[in-house]
Ligand SMILES: Nc1ncnc2c1ncn2[C@@H]1O[C@H](COP(=O)(O)OP(=O)(O)OP(=O)(O)O)[C@@H](O)[C@H]1O
């Protein structure tokens with residue numbers, strides 16, 4: 001039977017998909033149905049002329065722009081510019097914040113010493129640092145990496161300190177009963193126990209890093225996704241803006257997935273709750 | 280004598296157990312600051328000897344200070360007055376020579392069964408650890424689960440791993456705080472027998488806190504009864520029933536009933 005024939009039969013209700021195929025189709029719809037339906041609605045409304053293309057171009061038009069940007073290599077250039085900034089700024093922040101967070105979590109006197117400074121710096125939005133960053137580093141990479149690192153630093157730091165502090169008292173008692181030396185206590189009990197929450201902090205920090213790269217590029221850059229978006233606005237091409245936004249969404253999801261994969265590899269011992277109805 | 284009884288075990292360990300000193304608790308008192316600021320007298324003037332190799336069950340109502348007594352013996356808490364001594368050595372602070380099994384199994388969830396047991400062996404040179412871990416897991420019948428994580432174990436299995444960990448460093452005293460309290464009746468009976476078997480092979484001074492009178496009778500050479508607030512020693516009874524004990528034996532049943540009547544105000 002050709003696909004066409006099957007489709008005709010199915011429309012008349014005379015052909016039922018095999019059970020396995022039906023399950024797959026349902027699973028597919030469950031996962032992708034919502035975004036696909038929204039895009040379809042958007043396309044329909046655009047096609048029918050309810051949405052002005054100048055304000056919100058149709059999905060097909062945006063797709064064409066994306067293909068064009070891919071073809072010309074522009075998209076890749078912007079993505080790799082932003083990606084490199086994020087990687088550098090984020091790694092810098094992650095290393096510093098995890099190391100400092102562990103130290104603060106372990107040594108009470110260090111906590112007292114730096115706490116006030118951290119409390120005051122933490123609420124200042126990274127964007128507010130942009131003018132200073134430009135003064136200090138020029139409009140080069142340095143300024144952007146600084147802003148990204150700053151944005152990712154505090155969420156990672158705070159969750160690392162919290163994670164260390166939440167070491168179960170019962171395990172502290174156990175460690176005393178076993179006469180565990182301090183080094184082993186930190187290595188075998190404190191750090192592994194803190195890992196899940198440190199990983200959440202790292203994921204939060206990564207999301208912040210992507211936000212900050214765009215903020216920094218919106219203001220001063222000649223490449224990067226933020227620049228692409230700003231450029232789209234300057235030339236009144238909403239499709240460029242949407243293409244940039246789409247790229248950000250996809251990149252954010254891919255990098256978060258990578259961290260989640262790492263998390264699962266590192267924390268195999270946990271039996272996690274995945275929400276009601278999850279497998 | 281022990282060497283012939285326990286053929287196949289290293290002689291040094293038996294010699295150690297045979298000469299193990301008596302654990303003495305002398306005039307021990309401990310109070311906590313209660314919620315309203317008034318002192319809660321958890322323990323008052325407890326004096327109790329634990330001869331080497333004996334099993335002593337400690338019973339008493341909830342909140343009477345059983346766990347507190349055990350923790351002070353373990354060195355995890357300090358008494359306000361009095362002392363705990365092992366032979367001539369006055370005990371201060373937690374040491375590996377007293378293995379403790381907590382009310383919860385307290386296994387580290389990120390470590391496998393064998394890693395959990397190995398944690399108690401940090402003083403042993405690494406090359407020798409594996410053999411000891413094997414031996415202890417064999418003892419509690421869990422060698423097949425050496426690479427399992429705690430969340431893959433049943434409650435009874437987890438408690439057995441905790442016992443293996445407490446025994447790993449060859450302590451001279453084993454402290455058990457209601458180790459089977461959270462288990463179902465069937466598993467509890469099974470683990471009680473297992474504990475007897477373990478004690479038989481390890482010959483270790485054992486203190487078992489429980490609020491199950493039958494468990495105290497079944498396992499203990501002696502039963503120490505504590506009163507409620509302040510926790511005083513109400514009685515120290517020898518359980519002179521022959522082993523293996525049958526829970527249905529008339530002598531066993533009679534002793535259980537008299538314990539209930541004397542200390543727990545239960546009518547016939
Ligand atoms: N850390 C603490 N701070 C204040 N009071 C405490 C503390 N630990 C125990 N207590 C009090 O001391 C008393 C004895 O407590 P303990 O835990 O030794 O009782 P228990 O006999 O083990 O009870 P259970 O059978 O319920 O485990 C209780 O009244 C309790 O309120």
Ligand SMILES: [Mg+2]
Pocket residue numbers: 345346347382456
């Ligand atoms: Mg208790």
